[in-house]
Amino acid sequence: MILNTKQCLWILCFFVVFVANAQEKRALTHTDYDGWESLSSDKISKDGKWIGFEINPQEGDGRLEIVSHRPGDTRFVLNRADRWSFSNDSKFAVGRVVAQYDTVRHLKLKKTKPDEMPKDSLFILDLTSGLVEKLAKVKSFAMPDKEGNWLAVLFEKEGAKKQTKQTEGDSTQIEKPEKPKKTDGTKLLVRSFDGKTVYEYDRVKSYGFSDNGTQLFYIKAEEDTLKNAGVFILDLNTGVSQIVDMGKTDYVSPKISESNKYLAFLATEDSLKAKKPYYDLYLYDIAKKSNQKIVSKDTPGILKNGMISKSGRISFAHDDSRLFFGTTHDYVTYAYEDDTTILDEERVKLDIWGWQDAEIQPMQLKNKSRELNRSLLATYNLKDKKVIQLADDEVSNVIYDTKSKHKLALGFDDSAYRRAYSWDTQVGSDIYLINVETGAKTLIQKKLSGRPSLSPSGKFAYWYDSYDSAWYVYDVASKVSKNVSKDLGVLVYNEQHDSPSLPGSYGSAGWLLEDKAFLVYDKYDIWKIDPAGKTAPQNITKGEGRTQKIEFRRQRIEIEEEEGIDPKSPLILTAFHEFTKQNGFYKGDINGSKAPEEILMTDHRYMGLKKAENSEDIILRRSTYQQYADVYASDLSMNKLEQISFANPKQAEVNWGSVELVDYLANDGTPLQGLLFKPENFDSSKKYPMMVYFYERNSDGLHMYRSPAPSASTINIPYFVSNDYLVFVPDIKYDLGLPGPSAYNCIIPGVQSIVARGFVDAENMAIQGQSWGGYQVAYLITRTNMFKAAGAGAPVVNMTSAYGGIRWGTGMSRMFQYEKTQSRIGGTLWEKPLYYIENSPLFFMDRVNTPVLIMHNDEDGAVPWYQGIEMFMALKRLDKPAWLLQYNGEDHNLVQRKNRKDLSIRLSQFFDHYLKGAPAPLWMIEGLPAVEKGRTLKYELEEDK
Secondary structure, three states: OEEOHHHHHHHHHHHHHHHHHHOOOEOOOHHHOOOOEEEEEEEEOOOOOEEEEEEEEOOOOOEEEEEEOOOOOOEEEEEOEEEEEEOOOOOEEEEEEOOOHHHHHHHHHOOOOHHHOOOOEEEEEEOOOOOEEEEOOEEEEEOOOOOOOEEEEEEOOOOOOOOEEEEEOOEEEEEOOOOOOOEOOEEEEEEEOOOOOEEEEEEEEEEEEOOOOOEEEEEEOOEOOEOOOEEEEEEOOOOEEEEEEEOOOEEEEEEEOOOOOEEEEEEEOOOOOOOOOOOEEEEEEOOOOEEEEEEOOOOOOOOOOEEEOOOOOOEEOOOOOEEEEEEEEOOOOOHHHHOOOOOHHHOOOOOOOOOOOOOOHHHHHHOHHHHHOOOEEEEEEOOOOEEEEOOOOOOOEEEOOOOOOOOEEEEEEOOOOHHHHHOOOOOOEEEEEEEOOOOOEEEEEEEEOOOOEEOOOOOEEEEEEOOOOEEEEEEOOOOEEEEOOOOOOOOOEOOOOOOOOOOOEOOEEEEEHHHOOEEEEOOOOEEEEOOOOOOOOEEOOOOHHHHHOEEEEEOOOOOOOOOOEOOOOOEEEEEEEOOOOOEEEEEEOOOOOOOOEEEEEEOOEEEEEEEOOOOOEEEEEEEOOOOOOEEEEEEOOOOOOEEOOOOOHHHHHEOOOEEEEEEEEOOOOOEEEEEEEEOOOOOOOOOEEEEEEOOOOOHHHOOOOOOOOOOOOOOOHHHHHHOOOEEEEEOOOOOOOOHHHHHHHHHHHHHHHHHOOOOEEEEEEEEEEEOHHHHHHHHHOOOOOOOOEEEEEOOOOOHHHHHOOEEOOOOEEOHHHHHOOOOOOOOOOOOOHHHHHHOOHHHHHHHOOOOEEEEOOOOOOOOOOHHHHHHHHHHHHOOOOEEEEOOOOOOOOOOOHHHHHHHHHHHHHHHHHHHHOOOOEHHHHOOOOHHHOOOOOOOOEHHHO
């Protein structure tokens, strides 16, 4: 379907104006969620002439729109299309087309088998002619990453052909269906986008392009019982396909070098049913057509008692001098595990928690699969044909530059500190500089809490050290490290940090070309630091950020991985005002000779700036609370932003709302901000019920669009605002050791400041929060009766029991959270027992007079769900109105949409009953007995019974 952009806009505007004028705006309902749209996968073609994006409802069929930016009068709409891309020459778009949502749902209701469900198809859109070609039953597809206009398509497996009848004379013969040959492979189509050049191959199971699109490898699967699996390479310029290797059991991880000279891959001759098949590393010289096994488990230099890891990443150095691969342990087998005389029910199953273990058992079990498949980095030198093991059991984590240009890598060893990880997640690591040619390791820093990286040219290692709250640079040549931020005269760590942990940095902007300078952020400005120390640090934003209270940050505009900031390129800065929350862009000066110049600064939120690779054209997204984050197009001057997408036109039908920034003082006099959301038809002479939601600091999100959506855990602000509630979201500043009193100190005066304005029904206010917010809800209702109802999701109510609990999602002990991070007690249970008790709402539940709706799910991996039980049972024992929603099989926040919809309905029914006097639903009056579970939802209101 092709529409002129002006026609689209005219129709859209007419529809919106007609609807708005034809009827009074209605309130949002829970049925609106499914159709509410979101935009994703926004892209601009390399030449900047085309812009595309997906728009999808929350439930149902979406669409892909592709719009011409210049001259801007063509719009292609492809229904149900996703996973799309522009071709490298900007002349085509390609992507997947999925089956209709209603069709799939209908087939699922009929219990259709998975292999009989509709398969995906592929579209190829010619952007010049507008013609669309479709290919059916597509399993996957790919294009070269950087260059080349080729498309590879792997199709789904064909089923058995149906029986056919043939009539010869007076007799009818029935042909038996042809039995498909047993193979994991299917047909691969390789073609130019225009379809003039086509190659086809059968029983292919995997494939991939070289980065520049001149070569394609493909792996064929075995057929029946024949040993005819193999790896092949196709020269896309000549159409010649070469056999690289055949006859092995399995081939994995092929990689073509950047020069297109070599192909590397792993292969095994062992049965795939073997407990541990051994893989070998092969190197194929494409020009010479020669293949050789270069590394096996017995190759000198490989990990002691080790073998090649199937899951290890293979990559070449940029100059083909080295090949990186992974090794792993050749774990011994135990007689007990291989004893076939023992029945499964006779095998002992237990976990032994040892005090000496570096990690506690739940964490070991959570990480068991990762540990068994851990890959330790090794390298093969193509010239001297030697293997160098870079990572080992001590220095197991090794990183190197993405293009492998340097002869150095960084290694990390936290084994000496790992045992303390249960109560201190900033334990640190010993850092090593590793010579990739020899494997020699040089210790450059002990117990570093930061994460070092190598500078683009490899002359320096650099890191932020949390212990010193400073930036350090290590000179590889002189082997000297120094604090390069100590002379800035400003703090480079988070000035608002308010937990017992070590403060993080504001980050860095990167390095100039050839490592000439390092760019570091303070709270507002950007500093250029000479790593050699010959020149003094320079504030290249001239202190304007701190003066104006604007946070300046470098905006990356290059798509490719950069090897340093080119001082000749434009320096585009994002800008965010700390107090007004205005957002935009400035033009900076890398030499710091002049102050940043404003390009664009408005009452919006800007995000997702992308620049065309071969032009100055850009796209970005911007939003307010009233305006969805649509796509806009311009060039780097940003003189004019042209709106390209128009999501959610139906928003004009509903009573939406507005948001304003609120300034107030905490009880201790600290200036704070908050967000006050009002209905669109707000009348200051009326009294409105008010919901109060909180989670640390949220005021920076003033211009964030919030979609109506079923709740994962917290109230949906647009829904409640549309239904004539006020919603207030205050910021919270914490004092160490006093998380509960800090919440009271900040939230209550904020609420009182809104009530003082005269339009709040102070008798009908409620609070709601999830997780850390749920804890604060539980605490506040032990301190005040000003709220008529409360909602607490996954609340920690007993810090003494939670302290010794487990975060089952990671297997970690919860101790660190109380001693060092969010819970902010700042000491052990034995050092500060009164702090744990006084900040635990459970011990003061007898003071609660507020009805509470609790949600805590039985597979919560963050907060032990017995915390919700402790709260509910305390209130039940005290004969206080309380309900506990426990969604079966759900984690900390709801994932399943059916449960999110259910929670949304129950939240609104609960608060409508207490704050608006609506009839109570039956689930609140009668509960939901176990014998009725799954048979009814009891949404019915009391008056309808």
